[in-house]
Amino acid sequence: MIIMLVLDTFIYLIVAVYIEAVFPGIYGVPLPWYFPVTASYWCGRTAKETDISASAPIDSGFFEKEPSNLKVGVQIKNLKKVYGTKAAVQSLSLNMYENQITVLLGHNGAGKTTTLLMLTGMITPTSGTAIVNGYDIRRDMASVRKSMGICPQHDIIFEDLTVTEHIYFYSRLKGLTKSQTKIETTKYIAMMELQDKRNSKASKLSGGMKRKLCLCIALCGNSKVVMLDEPTSGMDPSARRALWDLLLKQKEGRTILLTTQFMDEADILGDRIAIMSEGELKCCGSSFFLKKKYGTGYLLIIDKGPECDSNKVTALLKGYIPDIEVRSNTESELSYLLPENRVSVFEAMLKQLESQSRKLNVHSYGISLTTLEEVFIRAGAQHSQEVGRHHALSSEVDNLPKPTYTSGMRLIASQCLAMYLKRYISMKRSWVLWLIHFVLPTIFVLLIMLPSWLIGITDLPPMPLTLSEYEAPITLIEKGDDMGGNYQSYKRSLLQEGYRVEHGSIVEKMLRLTRVSPNIVRKRYIVGASFNSSEISTLDLHRMWPTINVWFNNDPYHSPAVALGVALNAVLQKITNCSLCSIQFVNHPFPFSEDTQVTNIAKGDSKGEQIALYTTFAFVFTSCFYIMFIVRENTCKSKHLQFVAGTKIPIFWLVTFVFDFITYILVCLLTLTTLACFQEDGFKTAEDLRILSFQIIKILKMEDLNLKHVTDPVHYVMLLVPHYSLASALSESYITFSFQKLCEKMFKICAQVGLDENDCLKNVSWTVMDACGNLEGSYYKWEEHGIGRNILFSCIVGLVLFLLIFLIEYDTISRPLKLLIFKCKPQYPAENSDEDFDVAQERSRIRNMTSDELTSSYDLAVKDLTKYYKKFLAVNGLSVGVKRYECFGLLGANGAGKTTTFKMLTGDVRMTYGEGWIMGYRIRKEMRKIHKVIGYCPQFDALLDELTALETIVMFSLIKGFRRSDASCLAEKLADILDFREHLNKQVRQMSGGNKRKLSAAVALIGDPTVLFFDEPTSGMDPATKHFFKNVISKIRDQGKCIILTSHGLEECETLCTRLAIMVDGNFRCLGSVQHLKNKFARGCTFTIKVKKESKAVTTQVIEKYVKDKLPMAQLREKHEDLLIYSISDSNVPWSAMFGILEKGRRTINEIEDYSLGQGSLEQVFLSLTKRQND
Structure with a gap:
């Protein structure tokens, strides 16, 4: 047997290896079915591919000449991948060189990730191949992987392994010895500046540190070819820059392929940049080559003073370049596009501008070349159509429908509808979860009802009436003048069963033993028999017949029947002359006695109590379902976004309560219907079933512990806990019902023999007398077995909890609680000794203005905005004013205080000190009014996954007060403007990261708000989408909106922001226009x-x-x-x-x-x- 098990193990192992190799599934390159008989599988390929010459590009005009002095590390040859009828990658040919970083760019769906998956062996090419470090990916992927390192887009790490263990593990996998691995581990930990985290588990690392760890995994083990898929995603600019420096140092001796969404990253790291579109390679070359090929020339940015005349500056420049184009003209900056073919006149033109700068009131100027983002947009497939479409879409911002707000009861009805639709649609889309929610109590009811219903057990099981039910019974036999031989048969049957038999006069023996040992008589002497003859007359005959007198102990409940059974069996065996023949006597049906029933009901041992226990236990889980949605809504910040959109707090919570209460009633009705189907006593009529309105949990009180003096006070205290109170009410209601039923039955029997209730109670046990003598019919009494206390306490708790919710939501008690708990004194901004001149000047100007002056001059103004988290100073005394037509940028590393500033301005957290105004409303006192005039796009998408994009926009439109028909039109218009019309009917969970950001931006634009907050709005978007989205924001800004923006994309801020501030440790380190800051610091x-x-x-x-x-x-x-x-x-x-x-x-x-x-x-x-x- 053991040998066969071992043999089976090896057979299954071989079969598993073969199937895994031939049918690897979604990810992997399949081997041919005959691979076990090929020499290359067992011996490997000893020779590398020799044909690694560069293939000629299709259109050499857009492909820079290949370097002749570098070795090809990766050569892609006509690589193609087709999914169904769609080609994800079409005939891709590209060379990547050692000691270089090749950057692969493309919009979402361009084919970048598919190319990486083919190069790493995760999927099989439809046709074509690639030579990686001398090995063909179609024929020798095992050799390819030995020299390859991969950093995927998403962190793939072991949460329970430390940083050191990760590097050690992967270095060993790549073939390094233990000593080499230790050196490698120390090197990369130092290189990534992870010394303090070397022994920390991966689960404890920040997002940026996890990206560093993934990069370590890709580089360690002497990886000659490294594939990096967006390695710096989620990092702030300073962290990205540190990683760039590392990659620039590590590219020696390696061939690195990198994909990214950041154009500045591609510009700095890319020795050669390849741009894909629609699965095809459009161009390839150095950044310089591509900018010259696709660029529009130079950008001249002038930092102008308040009295600068833009027309005079333009006239001066047109004297040298007549066709010069004005790109933008804001309050602080003026920018021009300078064609590169006129570079010869730049020297004279700029000299003239410099000499007249004071006269023209020009503070300074700067020049930059076309950005790589512009190259990317122009290099995309069908460029002219894309640019034209994006221009048309962004121009539609001007035609956004103006809201026609409802008010009063119509607004309340509109918001109630929005709250209802949100819950209903979420429930409908999560139907499996809600199905469990509805049927779980029914399942628990069936678990208790079905077994007893199928078996039919309503009373005790049948009880055999034999002497074996008693402990060591003794039987007395008195022979007399037995004529029938029954004596011998009787004695023999008892001895066969192993019972003890004694002979003699029953009367004399009983009298003697009763005096000496009454307990033994009561417990062991159960039955007896005396055998005699009697004269019986029948018609005219007189005859002597054998008789048996049966004796029994009247203490045991069933002794008469047992005594008769023993005697009848003796007669049967005598008549039939069969010693094995017998008659079996049982007591059936065997009901509970009244005493037992009363005791069981009081202790909760009845079947009805078991039903209550199971059903209420199920309702414990059911109640959790009502919390899940609210917790998820609060965690993803959708609740805060709804409040920012204008949802009234009472409407939010009352609709939530009504919806949950209705679903709870439906669950109760389903449970009650199930119980009624079984027709169980106490659960079969409408009157009976009313007691199940209190189904949550069953908590039993243990009376046997004799702790009544403790349990009674605890019981009153626990009645304040809803679950306990309702469970207690259910228990007491069932006890009252059961007592009523039992006592009514007993009184009816007594009435038949002419006894009234008082006389009837005198003839029953004390237990029954106590239960029926004190019985009152009302369920709602205050005393024992009534639920009056439970109802009152539950109502009080419900009202108090509702009041507490509103106090918290209206932020009425948070500050007193903080002062009480943390004993905090008022906290003020900390002094900043090295404050920049521009920051100090802005602070002084804001402080010297009255509140009326600030609200009339600025759409948004903050004075000494400060936030402490206990003793940690997150934001320190910010003072700034932002006008209409301005886009104010907040930049800073992670933890600088940007998001905290946004949270204070949108009402998510309270400011510790300072004051602020938005459209004339005070942030501290009038946040509900502010929510009507602002739009907010948070850093992380505060969207409900179950809703579609259309439903999301409709919900927020209804909150704003739109009519439902108008809301649908607005949704389509916003989808057109932000270019996600084809995704309008997709659920949020099915949308890509970029499209989710577009939807979040669309929500911010609903209702034509005057002040807009965008917190990293373009994260997750590809460069083309970012470029388009920036055009949309620019159009919105030019409509007279006031925009506050944070972003990790610095090029984005350069394009959009009229002014910006860089935050460090909660302080403004600089403040001004982009060109002003460049001239001052860069x-x-x-x-x-x-x-x-x-x-x-x-x-x-x-x-x-x-x-x-x-x-x-x-x-x-x-x-x-x-x-x-x-x-x-x-x-x-x-x-x-x-x-x-x-x-x-x-x-x-x-x-x-x-x-x-x-x-x-x-x-x-x-x-x-x-x-x-x-x-």
């Missing part, structure tokens, strides 16, 4: 020189010497085969001078193919100012 610029491919190394030296002579402060930051990248930290060199030097170099040095010049980015400002928080 000193210097960066320029790139493109060298002709055919040029020799000596030419590069000539260029380097020219730059050193003309711009000695320039530092060579990067040097590639055909690119030289310099940075200048001295901001005193005029832009006109730098353009003049570079333009002269291009004319005099033939080997310079092109150049670009741009100012430092906002990222440099951010990193320099947030360094203190990181430290």
Whole structure:
């Protein structure tokens, strides 16, 4: 047997390995069915692929020439993947080189992830192949994986393993020895700055640290090919920058493929950038190449003063570039697009601008080259159609339907409808959960009812009437003049059963034993018999007949029947001459006695009490279902978003209560119907079933413990707990019902023999007398077995809990409670000694204005906004005013205080100190009014998963007071504007992250709010969608809205924000327009020189010497085969001078193919100012 089990184990193992190899499922590359007989499977492939020459691109005009001095690490050859009839990847050919980072860009659905899955062996290509580190992915994936590291988009880690254990585990999997693994572990922990977390479990790490750990896993073990799928997602800009520096150091000796949604990340890291669209590769080359190919030229941004005349500035520039285009004109900035083909006039034009800057009231200016985002948009498939469609959609923002608000009772009805639809639709879509909720009590009822119903047990089981039911019985036999031989038969039957038999005169023996040992007589002498002859006359005959006199002890309840049974069996055996023959006597039906019934009812041992126990136990679980939705709504912040939209607190909670109460009644009715079907006493009529209105839980009181002096006070206290109170009411109601039924039956029997109730009670046991003598018919009495106390206490608790909810929601008791619990004194902003001049100036201006001046000048104004969490200062004395037509940006690392500031401004948390006004309403006192004029797009989507996008917009529109028909039209309009019309009827849980953000933004726009809060609105969007969404926000801002924005995308802030502030440790570190901050903090610029491919190394030296002579402060930051990248930290060199030097170099040095010049980015400002928080 053991040998067969071992053999079976090996057989099943072989079969499992074979099936796994041939049919790997969704993820994996299948081997041919005959793979066990191939030599390559057992011996491996000893030779690498030799054909790794670069394949020519389809359209060389959009593909930069391949580098000739680098080794190909990954070569993709006509790779194709088809799902059904749709090609996810179409004939993709691309080379990736060692010592380089290749960035793969594309919109959602472009084919990036599918390409990564094919390269890593997770899915099989439909056609084509790829050579990874010399091995074919279709024929030798095992060898490919030995040298590959992967960092997926989502964290795939072991929650219970530490950081050290993760790196050790994966390094060992990749073939490193123990000593090498220890070195590798120490190296990467130090490199990722995870020393303090090396022994922490992965579950305890922050999101950014988990991304670092995933990157460690990909790089460790000498991975030659590394695939990184959005490795910096969820990180703030400073954390991303640290990871960029690490990747730039680690790319030596590796081939790295990276996908990202951040264009600045692709720009900095990408040695070569490939852009996909609709499954096809559209272009590939360096950032410089792509910007020159697709770019619109340079962007000139002017930081203008309050008295600057934009028309005069434009006229000056048009003197040099007649077709110059004004890109934007805000209160603080003026920007122009400068065509690159007119770069030769830049020097003279900028000199003229610099000389007249004071006259034109121009504070400063800066120049930047086309961003990579613009390249991405232009390189996409069907670009002209996409741009035209997006322009048309964003222009529809101007035509948003203006709300026609309802008020009074119509508004109340509208909000009630919204709250009802929310609950009803969520219940309908979660039908499995609600089915369990409805049938669970019924299942518990069936569990108790079905067994007894099927078996038919209503009383005690049949009781055999034999001497075996008694302990060591003794039988007395008196022979007399027995003539029939029954004596011998009687004696023999008793001895066969093993009973003790004694002989003699029964009367004499009983008299003697009763005097000596009465207890023994009572317990052991159960039956006896005397055998005689009697003369019986029949007609004319007189004859002597044998007779048996049966004796029995009248103490045992069933002794007469037992005595008669023993005697009759003796006669049967004598007549039939069969010693094995017998008659079996049983007592059936065997009902409970009145005493027993009363005792069982009082103790809760009756069947009715068991039914109550099971059903009320089921209702404990049922009550949890009502909490689940409310908790989930509060956790995902949907409840707060509904309040921000204008939901009245009483309506929210009353509709919730009514909906839950109705569903609870339905559950009760279903349970009652089930009980009625079984026709169980006490549960079969409408009058009986009323006691089941108190079904929650059954808690029994233990009377046998003799703790009445303790249990009575505890009982009164516990009546304040709803579950206990209702369970107690159910128990007491059933006891009252059962006593009534039992006593009425007894009184009817007594009436038949002419006894009244008092006389009847005198002839029963004390237990029955006590139960029936004190019985009153009312269920609702205050005394014992009444439920009057339960009803009163439950009503009091219900009212108190409702009052408590409203006190909490209206924030009436939070501050007194905090003062009482934490003993907090009023907390004020902390002094900031190194405050920036612009921040201090803004603070002084806000403090010196009265509240009337602030509300008339600004749509949003805060003065000394401060938030403490106990003793932790999260936000410290912020003062700023934001006007209409402004987009104010809040930047900062994670934990800087941005989200806390948003929560205070939207009423999610109370400010500790300070004051604020939104559209003239005080934030402290008039938040309900503020909610009517603001729109809020939170950082994390506060949406209900069960609702569709259409239903979500309709719900919030009804809350705002729209008619339902108008709400549906508005939903379609917003879906068109934000470009998610095709997803309008999808449930939220089925939508992608980017489309969820669009829906959250649509909710913020409902009702045409004047002030809009966007907390990282573009997170999860691909670059094309981000670009489109920014256009929409720009249109909204230009309509006269006041917008407050936070984002980790710094390019996004550069485009949208008219002013911004960078927060560090809860303080404003700087404040002003983007160009003002660049000129102030991002000193210097960066320029790139493109060298002709055919040029020799000596030419590069000539260029380097020219730059050193003309711009000695320039530092060579990067040097590639055909690119030289310099940075200048001295901001005193005029832009006109730098353009003049570079333009002269291009004319005099033939080997310079092109150049670009741009100012430092906002990222440099951010990193320099947030360094203190990181430290």
